[in-house]
Amino acid sequence: MQISHRGLTSATGYFITASTYQKACILQSDRMAGLFIDVLYHYRAEHEYWLHEFVVMPDHFHLLITPGAALERALQLIKGGFSYRAAKELGFRGKIWQPSYYDRRVRDEIEYGNFRDYIRQNPVKRGLAQRAEFYPYSSASPNFELDEVPQRLKALFETA
Numbered sequence: 047m048q049i050s051h052r053g054l055t056s057a058t059g060y061f062i063t064a065s066t067y068q069k070a071c072i073l074q075s076d077r078m079a080g081l082f083i084d085v086l087y088h089y090r091a092e093h094e095y096w097l098h099e100f101v102v103m104p105d106h107f108h109l110l111i112t113p114g115a116a117l118e119r120a121l122q123l124i125k126g127g128f129s130y131r132a133a134k135e136l137g138f139r140g141k142i143w144q145p146s147y148y149d150r151r152v153r154d155e156i157e158y159g160n161f162r163d164y165i166r167q168n169p170v171k172r173g174l175a176q177r178a179e180f181y182p183y184s185s186a187s188p189n190f191e192l193d194e195v196p197q198r199l200k201a202l203f204e205t206a
Contacts, residue, residue: 059098059196060117061161062109064125064147072142074104079183081136082107083190085128095120096193099165102183103172108165110152112196121147158195 066072073079079102086109090097099110113120125143132138152158169181178186185192 059110059112059152059158061150061152061157061165062111062121062147063106063149064121065106065144067141067143069105071104072138073102073107073183076182077136078132078138081131082128083183085124085131089120089123089127090193094123096196097185098193098195099162099185100190101165101168101181101185103168103174108168110158110161110165112193117149121149152196 073082082102083100086097086100089095094114096112096114097109098112099108101108109124111120125147129142132142150157150161152161166178166184166186169175169184170178175181178184179188181187182189
C-alpha cells in the first residue's frame with residue numbers, strides 16, 4: 047500500500063527564504079545573527095521542525111527544513127520568536143521582517159543538493175567569507191549540529 051503525503055508538510059523538506067524589512071542589514075551584527083540562530087535551535091528543540099541547513103545573511107535568511115506540522119507555523123515561530131526576543135533582549139525597536147516568505151518544496155534529492163549548495167555558498171558569493179565553512183552564521187560552519195536528511199531523500203547522500 048502506498049501512502050500519499052500530499053498536503054502533509056511534515057512529509058517533505060522546504061527551501062525557505064525570508065528578507066528583512068526593506069532589505070535592511072538588520073542581521074549583520076554578531077548579536078542579531080547569534081540571536082536568530084538561537085531562536086532557530088530553540089524551536090527545533092521543541093520539535094516544531096527539523097533543521098537541515100541554514101544561513102543568516104545581513105538582510106535575509108535561507109533554510110532547508112522539514113516542518114513537524116504546518117510550514118506556516120514553523121515560520122511564524124521563527125520570525126515572530128526572533129522579533130519578540132530582539133525587542134526584549136536587545137532593545138530593537140522597529141520592523142524586522144518583510145510580511146511574507148518564499149518557500150519551495152524539495153521534490154527530489156537533486157533539488158535538495160542544489161538548495162544545500164546554494165545555502166552554503168551564499169556568503170562566499172556575497173564576499174562575506176572566502177570559504178563556506180568560515181562563515182560563522184551558516185550550517186556550513188562545523189559549529190552546528192543539524193538534523194538528518196529527510197528519509198525520502200537519503201539515497202543521494204548514502205551513495206555519495
